[in-house]
Amino acid sequence: MAIQAAPTSFFIPVEIPIIVGKDLMIADQSFTQTRGKVKAKGTYNLHIKLCNPGC
Numbered sequence: 171m172a173i174q175a176a177p178t179s180f181f182i183p184v185e186i187p188i189i190v191g192k193d194l195m196i197a198d199q200s201f202t203q204t205r206g207k208v209k210a211k212g213t214y215n216l217h218i219k220l221c222n223p224g225c
Contacts (some may be wrong), residue, residue, distance in 0.1 A: 186218065195222045 186199040197220040204213045219225060 186220075192224075196220070196225070 183198070186197045189196045189198075197218070199218050201206070201218075202213065202218045204211065207210050
């Protein structure tokens, strides 16, 4: 089972693996992206953690 994002013209679809336990579901994923060139460059880090029930 995985959470999927809808594709858009700016982003690619992603899959986030889900760990299913007896009483808990956890989806946990980190993403890193670098954009730009030498003069203007940015590195983006995103960490997503979803829990049901709460973490």
